[in-house]
Amino acid sequence: MITKSAYEMSAAMAAGETSSVALTQAHLDRISAVDQHVHAFLHVDTEGALAQAKAVDDARARGEKVGPLAGVPLALKDVMVQQGIPTTCGSKILEGWRPPYDATVVTKLKNAGVVILGKTNMDEFAMGSSTENSAYGPTHNPWDLTRIPGGSGGGSSASLAAFEAPLAIGTDTGGSIRQPAAVTGTVGVKPTYGGVSRYGLIAFSSSLDQAGPCARTVLDTALLHEVIAGHDGKDATSINAPVPQVVKAARDGNVKGMKIGFVKELNGDGYQPGVRSRFEESLELLAKAGAEIVEVSCPNFEYALAAYYLIAPSECSSNLARFDAMRYGIRVGDSDGASAESVMNLTRQVGFGREVKRRIILGTYALSSGYYDAYYGSAQKVRTLIMQDFTKAFTSADVLVSPTCPTTAFKIGEKANDPLAMYLNDIATIPVNMAGIGGMSLPCGLAPEDNLPVGFQIMAPAMQDQRMYTVGAALEAALLDQWGAPLLSRIPALAGTQ
Amino acid sequence: MSSLSRSDVANLARLARIDMSDEELDHLATEMDVILGAVARVQEVATPEIAPTSHPIPIHNVTRPDVVVASLSPQAALSGAPAQEDARFRVPQILGEEA
Amino acid sequence: MSLTYEDVIAKYEPVLGLEVHVELNTNSKMFCGCSTVFGGEPNTQTCPVCLGMPGALPVVNEKAIESSILIGLALNCSITPFSRFSRKNYFYPDMPKNFQISQYDEPICVNGYLDVEIDTDDGVKKFRVEIERVHMEEDTGKSLHVGGATGRIHGADYSLLDYNRAGIPLVEIVTKIVPGTGRYAPEVAKAYVAQLRDILRSLGVSDVRMEQGSLRCDANVSLRLIGAEKLGTRSETKNVNSLRSVERAVRGEMIRHAELLNKGERVVQETRHFQEDTGLTRSGRSKEQAEDYRYFPEPDLVPVAPDAAWIEKLRASLPEHPSVRRNRLQEQWGVPDKEMAAMLNADALEIVEATVLLGADPTRARGWWLGEISRIANEKNVAIADLAISPKDVAEIVALVATGDLTDKLARQVVEGVINAEGSPQEVINSRGLKVVSDETALMAAIERAIAAQPETAEKIRNGHIPAAGALIGAVMKETKGQADAARVRELLLGHLGQPTN
Ligand SMILES: [Mg+2]
Numbered sequence A: 001m002i003t004k005s006a007y008e009m010s011a012a013m014a015a016g017e018t019s020s021v022a023l024t025q026a027h028l029d030r031i032s033a034v035d036q037h038v039h040a041f042l043h044v045d046t047e048g049a050l051a052q053a054k055a056v057d058d059a060r061a062r063g064e065k066v067g068p069l070a071g072v073p074l075a076l077k078d079v080m081v082q083q084g085i086p087t088t089c090g091s092k093i094l095e096g097w098r099p100p101y102d103a104t105v106v107t108k109l110k111n112a113g114v115v116i117l118g119k120t121n122m123d124e125f126a127m128g129s130s131t132e133n134s135a136y137g138p139t140h141n142p143w144d145l146t147r148i149p150g151g152s153g154g155g156s157s158a159s160l161a162a163f164e165a166p167l168a169i170g171t172d173t174g175g176s177i178r179q180p181a182a183v184t185g186t187v188g189v190k191p192t193y194g195g196v197s198r199y200g201l202i203a204f205s206s207s208l209d210q211a212g213p214c215a216r217t218v219l220d221t222a223l224l225h226e227v228i229a230g231h232d233g234k235d236a237t238s239i240n241a242p243v244p245q246v247v248k249a250a251r252d253g254n255v256k257g258m259k260i261g262f263v264k265e266l267n268g269d270g271y272q273p274g275v276r277s278r279f280e281e282s283l284e285l286l287a288k289a290g291a292e293i294v295e296v297s298c299p300n301f302e303y304a305l306a307a308y309y310l311i312a313p314s315e316c317s318s319n320l321a322r323f324d325a326m327r328y329g330i331r332v333g334d335s336d337g338a339s340a341e342s343v344m345n346l347t348r349q350v351g352f353g354r355e356v357k358r359r360i361i362l363g364t365y366a367l368s369s370g371y372y373d374a375y376y377g378s379a380q381k382v383r384t385l386i387m388q389d390f391t392k393a394f395t396s397a398d399v400l401v402s403p404t405c406p407t408t409a410f411k412i413g414e415k416a417n418d419p420l421a422m423y424l425n426d427i428a429t430i431p432v433n434m435a436g437i438g439g440m441s442l443p444c445g446l447a448p449e450d451n452l453p454v455g456f457q458i459m460a461p462a463m464q465d466q467r468m469y470t471v472g473a474a475l476e477a478a479l480l481d482q483w484g485a486p487l488l489s490r491i492p493a494l495a496g497t498q
Numbered sequence B: 001m002s003s004l005s006r007s008d009v010a011n012l013a014r015l016a017r018i019d020m021s022d023e024e025l026d027h028l029a030t031e032m033d034v035i036l037g038a039v040a041r042v043q044e045v046a047t048p049e050i051a052p053t054s055h056p057i058p059i060h061n062v063t064r065p066d067v068v069v070a071s072l073s074p075q076a077a078l079s080g081a082p083a084q085e086d087a088r089f090r091v092p093q094i095l096g097e098e099a
Numbered sequence C: 001m002s003l004t005y006e007d008v009i010a011k012y013e014p015v016l017g018l019e020v021h022v023e024l025n026t027n028s029k030m031f032c033g034c035s036t037v038f039g040g041e042p043n044t045q046t047c048p049v050c051l052g053m054p055g056a057l058p059v060v061n062e063k064a065i066e067s068s069i070l071i072g073l074a075l076n077c078s079i080t081p082f083s084r085f086s087r088k089n090y091f092y093p094d095m096p097k098n099f100q101i102s103q104y105d106e107p108i109c110v111n112g113y114l115d116v117e118i119d120t121d122d123g124v125k126k127f128r129v130e131i132e133r134v135h136m137e138e139d140t141g142k143s144l145h146v147g148g149a150t151g152r153i154h155g156a157d158y159s160l161l162d163y164n165r166a167g168i169p170l171v172e173i174v175t176k177i178v179p180g181t182g183r184y185a186p187e188v189a190k191a192y193v194a195q196l197r198d199i200l201r202s203l204g205v206s207d208v209r210m211e212q213g214s215l216r217c218d219a220n221v222s223l224r225l226i227g228a229e230k231l232g233t234r235s236e237t238k239n240v241n242s243l244r245s246v247e248r249a250v251r252g253e254m255i256r257h258a259e260l261l262n263k264g265e266r267v268v269q270e271t272r273h274f275q276e277d278t279g280l281t282r283s284g285r286s287k288e289q290a291e292d293y294r295y296f297p298e299p300d301l302v303p304v305a306p307d308a309a310w311i312e313k314l315r316a317s318l319p320e321h322p323s324v325r326r327n328r329l330q331e332q333w334g335v336p337d338k339e340m341a342a343m344l345n346a347d348a349l350e351i352v353e354a355t356v357l358l359g360a361d362p363t364r365a366r367g368w369w370l371g372e373i374s375r376i377a378n379e380k381n382v383a384i385a386d387l388a389i390s391p392k393d394v395a396e397i398v399a400l401v402a403t404g405d406l407t408d409k410l411a412r413q414v415v416e417g418v419i420n421a422e423g424s425p426q427e428v429i430n431s432r433g434l435k436v437v438s439d440e441t442a443l444m445a446a447i448e449r450a451i452a453a454q455p456e457t458a459e460k461i462r463n464g465h466i467p468a469a470g471a472l473i474g475a476v477m478k479e480t481k482g483q484a485d486a487a488r489v490r491e492l493l494l495g496h497l498g499q500p501t502n
């Protein structure tokens, strides 16, 4: 049962073939069996998950109408606060903190009867592309345990690939949903900025952060999308408009007459040959399905990475100032006569990892007087240019596509000491965040040279998220036809299991 | 191109309230130079006539009505406090401007 | 130390700059729904937002925006079509996020002015104080310093933080530099704050209680040699918690600067703290390194872009401007300029108007508040508004005097009784047995006894020397313990001695 889709699990529960408690227990057992190797979870809430599962079963037994994902287990990225459940954001500085409130996304999940299994590993404060920056140790890619699962949401995507959960929540600031999805052979969607509430999402870069759904199929992703999306009065940047009909789009999957633009600048040099070939084959499949493929050019995308590494650090330098050992989290150096300032300094030295400190310092510099215009100010202008590129491209295409990342999963430790090389991983995902539009990654095969998953990225204009699901569903169906079974059926057995 | 000295980085670390060893400062100064060299590319295209974008989705006037909603209980508010006393957050002595 | 104020203004021109922080009286905080009620138990008015918890997000209070626009309109400002919040980044334990959400380069109101009048020996003088900006921001929590000798921040062993005040909406009103006030700088500063307070009160946007901190003034003062172009170095005095202190602080800083400059020393640009007891300022430990606030647009909030319809709706709701109201009342009540100034100076306009609205004659109402009641307030060193006597009490007393139920002398006793918390005027009259003796038989008997006691005086009166009547009236009043109506006594006495009674 654990290898089925969330949609199938839900149908099985509705048909009385299984219960949420049984399903939840099966996933808890799977976690017990494999997570020592994968390390997708930072915290497993066995009791809470089973209680929620029982509540759903009881409701169903009473004949109450439950939502489409009621009783289905889910893995929650540890960036989301959940009342009473340890929430660390992958950082030592929050070790032991149990939030006194729920994120809006968590409230929606609970209301929908989704069973939250626990919190998943991530790069500290979502800063990274490999989950190696977690203060609690790296997550391993279920396709090859010596490789990274992507980041920052490596735990969420790895839990899907390892069949520890059929659904997961991720957050995407520069690709943190899509890049892990790509390298683990799963699906991940970054909705339009403002489409899903950020209330209770521990902020990394407020103007870029967006929570989104992760799953193993396009339809599951859409079902979860509709559960978590919608206007929230607690988030001033939340869009006050109806949620795009993504489930309907995922069921339709009809691309006849759609114009699909491949972005010239997001392919070619620097992209692994196997990544390129799988991407190009998928384009052909979409053309066969009736879409018109066009080439578009976004000349300013080459500045996106630089702008991102100014905007995100600047915002994070301010967002992370609150971690000061005064109100919550760890406190270091509070010995007799120590000042509040020295305790803050010591706590932040010990509590933050290297990448977080690096970005805080970079952001502090980019905002400081005398440098603001040259760095932060210029980066915000590049943002304008990238948005203009998208606007123009979307006049000739309904969606834009590219490989999700330039390479397949690299080895753990391979880029740990080269921040710039690491940053390059997000070159194709970052423009989407800069413009606040939607982006999806779905698996499009294995790169022949290393037999590792390749991600196909679909980008849609703001508030047109359903277009990604239409195209994603069409491609998924075409690939399934070709493969005969889902890509994940080809995943090697995990070491020490089965 | 700007180049950051160890003392520049020390000043940034002070502003950011992060204690750093000399070794860390040296290391970071070198890294910052490399990273700044890469990100400074934004200046190539950021010409004066381009308006900066700080919000990706242009909405405005989002407000809440002036209505009181329930606060946390003081127990919940203080539940994560490293130290507390008399329903207040207890913090080390604050040195600084006299109030 | 030997410099006098006259020495200072003979040589230097003061330049003022005033920053006033106003706590708005909204029900909920600036960015969350926590209550703003003053004086709650510690940390009972806090939530994830105002505690700066991970994941929490601010949403702006609509009433706070409207109050800010009202303030801007009342101060003749332009309301900017597009304004934004920014983050002001610096670490301080009473600030939960370690940044303050404020407005920086795009405030909600700009370019206004306030005309203030001050009463001088050369007549009433008018000064225009130009307003640079009005912007919104949030307050910080409060810290309690424990240990150490003084209970102050220095020497404390540790501090206890209460975040009930964190996130209370504040409006900051900043003037442009105010040159040209000359010797009147301290009075102009005081009059500006007083008038600003009156406007804010009339708008109903704040409690404007300086002593409770809902109105706080920072006074920037610099001196330049008369005729010089270049501005001098300024000091910024904080903690100025009363109107009187505004005046004292400006005057004190002018003298302190002049002494430094005369000695060839430099004025340090720094924050200073006003000492209520000495009237002097004390340096607020200038930091070794300057702060760099690293302002940038608050990404969690969207711009505030009030459209014309919204602004006009608010403009239509503006109350009468205090200066217009002042002129109207002066005219209605027929108050001479000098006395109007006295009334404003005593901060009594509001309370006199309230008394008049309860039916009291304006002249008499003014007489009581500026006379007897002000005298008692001075004795007790409090404001008239803080005495336990209300406009209603005074209106009642004025009415009792008008009907002859009280004499002026008795009325003074009633006022004293009400202020001493002996109850309402009627209760004081009852408990103290203050009654006008109106029994004319009793009065006549007392008059006859007075005549018998001073036969020569009576004879003078009979001979037409009316002024001598005073002694006999006095004797009667004394006998009746002041409870007789002196005018009636006079009538009866003169009639009895065969003289005209008016
Ligand atoms: Mg301010």
Ligand SMILES: [Zn+2]
Pocket: C029, C032, C033, C034, C045, C046, C047, C048, C049, C050, C051, C167
């Ligand atoms: Zn609050």
